Amino acid sequence: MIHQGSLKDYIKKGITRSIELSTPVLVSQVREIKSIDPQLFFAAGKRKNFGTRCFWSNPKVDTILVGLGEAYSIISDETAERFSYVEKDWKQLVYNKILIDEYSPYGTGPLLLGGFSFDPLKPKTALWKNFSNAKFILPKFMLSIIKGKSYLTTNIICRPNPADIEEIVKIEESLLNDIKTLTIEENYISFGKFEVEPHEWMETVKNAARKVKDGEVEKVVLAREIRLEFEDDIHVEAVLSRLKEEQPMSYLFAFEYENACFIGASPERLIKKDGNEFLTTCLAGSIRRGKTLTQDEQLADELLSDPKNLIEHDVVVQMIKNAMKEVCTTISSPNEPGIYKMRDIQHLFTPVKGVAKENVSLVTMVNKLHPTPALGGQPKEKALEIIRELEILDRGWYGSPVGWIDSEDNGEFAVAIRSGLIKGKKASLFAGCGIVEDSEPESEYKETAIKFRPMLSALGGKNDE
Numbered sequence: 001m002i003h004q005g006s007l008k009d010y011i012k013k014g015i016t017r018s019i020e021l022s023t024p025v026l027v028s029q030v031r032e033i034k035s036i037d038p039q040l041f042f043a044a045g046k047r048k049n050f051g052t053r054c055f056w057s058n059p060k061v062d063t064i065l066v067g068l069g070e071a072y073s074i075i076s077d078e079t080a081e082r083f084s085y086v087e088k089d090w091k092q093l094v095y096n097k098i099l100i101d102e103y104s105p106y107g108t109g110p111l112l113l114g115g116f117s118f119d120p121l122k123p124k125t126a127l128w129k130n131f132s133n134a135k136f137i138l139p140k141f142m143l144s145i146i147k148g149k150s151y152l153t154t155n156i157i158c159r160p161n162p163a164d165i166e167e168i169v170k171i172e173e174s175l176l177n178d179i180k181t182l183t184i185e186e187n188y189i190s191f192g193k194f195e196v197e198p199h200e201w202m203e204t205v206k207n208a209a210r211k212v213k214d215g216e217v218e219k220v221v222l223a224r225e226i227r228l229e230f231e232d233d234i235h236v237e238a239v240l241s242r243l244k245e246e247q248p249m250s251y252l253f254a255f256e257y258e259n260a261c262f263i264g265a266s267p268e269r270l271i272k273k274d275g276n277e278f279l280t281t282c283l284a285g286s287i288r289r290g291k292t293l294t295q296d297e298q299l300a301d302e303l304l305s306d307p308k309n310l311i312e313h314d315v316v317v318q319m320i321k322n323a324m325k326e327v328c329t330t331i332s333s334p335n336e337p338g339i340y341k342m343r344d345i346q347h348l349f350t351p352v353k354g355v356a357k358e359n360v361s362l363v364t365m366v367n368k369l370h371p372t373p374a375l376g377g378q379p380k381e382k383a384l385e386i387i388r389e390l391e392i393l394d395r396g397w398y399g400s401p402v403g404w405i406d407s408e409d410n411g412e413f414a415v416a417i418r419s420g421l422i423k424g425k426k427a428s429l430f431a432g433c434g435i436v437e438d439s440e441p442e443s444e445y446k447e448t449a450i451k452f453r454p455m456l457s458a459l460g461g462k463n464d465e
């Protein structure tokens with residue numbers, strides 16, 4: 001619906017409605033604006049001390065979302081209930097919304113950006129303090145770049161006590177002005193690298209492979225951590241820019257709460273919902289890139305016929321197809337995996353599409369799929385128990401669903417791999433590997449080394465194995 005009038009008038013209306021209903025009322029304005037560099041918009045959020053910043057873009061780059069500040073947040077430290085908690089709170093908030101919507105393409109208007117932790121049953125360490133089991137933000141200001149056009153959404157929560165209307169309108173104007181004067185500072189600074197217990201990790205790989213051999217599980221994914229310490233504070237904006245340049249085949253994401261930023265470039269889609277269409281991707285099984293075109297193709301062929309990698313991949317395909325069959329009227333997917341190539345690595349890849357049955361929500365699917373055997377294992381619960389027992393780290397949000405949901409239940413979640421947590425001068429990076437019967441500790445160790453490269457390189461490091 002198109003409303004006429006100024007933002008101030010709508011805020012006044014929102015306040016009146018919130019008094020009548022005794023509930024917060026969301027006023028959300030979308031307008032098309034002149035094109036803005038999303039990296040600079042993200043950088044402006046720091047300059048203006050918004051505290052919370054979110055960045056999300058898909059590999060096609062036809063959906064870029066950058067959120068600044070928190071108009072509303074949905075945070076839960078519950079375990080199994082965290083998914084339904086987010087959904088319920090969000091539905092309630094958008095039920096009474098007032099939308100000032102001149103343009104309403106997919107990816108604009110009131111939407112939540114955020115994610116879930118990997119395993120709410122694993123004790124949380126101080127490293128992941130700001131990252132709850134579920135944390136979603138409705139930004140105060142959000143830039144959406146959808147198929148090349150830029151839109152600004154302004155979200156205001158009106159409560160019975162009047163919000164500072166003038167202030168909100170003033171910030172919006174100065175934000176757009178400010179961006180014109182911004183640049184992103186590169187700061188390649190040197191760092192020290194510390195691998196967390198690599199030999200112990202290889203032992204855990206051996207143990208996990210034995211558990212597969214003994215029939216306890218079909219597959220389990222084990223991750224490891226490396227810690228970096230820099231001479232100076234890391235510029236998150238510059239890291240994001242380099243990820244964008246170096247990892248064009250990936251989802252880019254950054255979630256910054258206070259002084260901690262979880263950032264990465266992941267090739268893996270968990271689930272996308274557009275209307276009643278679901279799209280998910282099975283991505284598992286890996287090999288390095290070749291130095292020449294011929295070598296690269298040879299490696300791809302090797303991957304496509306390697307029994308260990310084909311098993312790693314097939315476990316994911318079976319689980320995802322079964323989950324999709326339960327909630328879709330029809331599903332389709334190729335019979336054989338293809339190859340997905342990124343700068344540093346190539347993977348086996350099988351997309352699965354489906355038409356959702358009525359009332360199957362995006363969050364329901366996230367809950368159903370997470371973690372797929374590309375990050376957890378098969379069977380899910382047993383694999384999670386083994387991960388809890390064997391792994392020497394707190395995954396936090398690594399390997400978990402990160403993405404967005406709009407008020408019509410459209411949205412998309414990626415699996416947060418090829419990622420790290422940045423805090424001031426320090427960064428923790430994470431990478432894991434699917435372990436099956438024939439997995440060898442040495443080669444899985446090398447595979448994780450390749451998976452660290454995207455983040456290491458974006459942080460200014462050299463490639464090493």
Ligand SMILES: C=C(O[C@H]1C=CC=C(C(=O)O)[C@@H]1O)C(=O)O
Pocket residue numbers: 221223268283284285286312347373374375417418430431432433434451
């Ligand atoms: C767990 C990770 O990758 C997963 C996704 C693709 C390929 C994988 C593999 O071949 O082991 C992993 O299952 C990671 O990058 O940390």
Ligand SMILES: [Mg+2]
Pocket residue numbers: 284285286312433434447
């Ligand atoms: Mg693997």
